[in-house]
Amino acid sequence: MINIVWLVFLVSGICYGGWNGRIEFITQSAISAAEGAVALSFKLIGVMCLWLGILKIAEKAGIVNFFSWLIGPIIRCLFPSVPKNHPAIGAITMTVSANMLGLGNAVTPFGIKAMQELKRLNQDKDTASAAMCTLLALCTTGFTLVPATIIAIRSAAGSTNPAEIVGTTLIVSLLATIIALLADRICQLFSKRPARRRPG
């Protein structure tokens, strides 16, 4: 799946660019994107260190456990394959909470931490497990209570009521999250058979 999507981006981009007379921009854009990706990874290092450090304190202080106790029951329904007291539950809880609070750059480190915990439960090292796919579905729709960035750009553009969209954003992101989770469940059911047929 991802192989095809990736190839389509490249093939359609390069062929259309060539036909369109924009071929010289292709090389430039590929190189600048590669450099941009490296720059972004380096930027991530600082943010990751900061939030993973804070997360470690929260873990040791029992704050993560408190959050798990608070919204853990919902999380456990969404991730039935994760054992009850596994650290993955705590990490997923923190990711979802950070997402809801609109903590922007803290979400990624927490989400990665959750993925790492889920990976320990996964026998296959290259292929995503069902729980990993569910976590991704939850994160790509990104349920947020306070969309701070949007409020900021709205007021910068001179809106008379920048926070007006908070209500619609909440409803839409809640519904989109539910739809993504349902789609995830359905895909999970349909993908069971090929997984069993795999040799070994």
Added chain:
Amino acid sequence: MMELLGAVSVWIMPLLILVIPVIGFVRKVKVYEAFVEGASEGFHTAVRIMPFLVAMMVAVNVFRISGAMDLFVNSIAPLLNYIGVPPELIPLAIMRPLSGTGALGLTTELLNTYGPDSMTGKIASTVLGSTDTTFYILTVYFGAVGIRNPRYSVIVGLLGDLAGFLLSVFICYYFFYG
């Protein structure tokens, strides 16, 4: 209401960085040592993401710069138009899952052109706020743990984006006209 939201978004980060270590200290955690222990994982993880990020960002950028994305936008425009999506919002629908900064740029442009309090402005704001950059999340989250085959996640993520976009259009029409 506005002041409160503003205050929350400004205060929440510093407050967390304050409250968590203080609670930790009260609960007898060696806060500095714990922080460093956690932070030491940061470098390794970020470096691990790099090849995944290079692969995805190069492909997305080539797709955008070549004009193939505009071609795609133009080809699905009649369909989306037919179901009631304003034409000026269609590029945002395609950009949203591909690039976070790209989508933010497009939204800012729409807000400045049509006005933040216009229907277009409100829909664009809702689209930006209600979904996330699917390809970025997929690349970073799976890249960090070395997952090369994300299985059906791509479809689920894009379906979530499509649902988020269409719902933004219809719910905004319902709320701000009704």
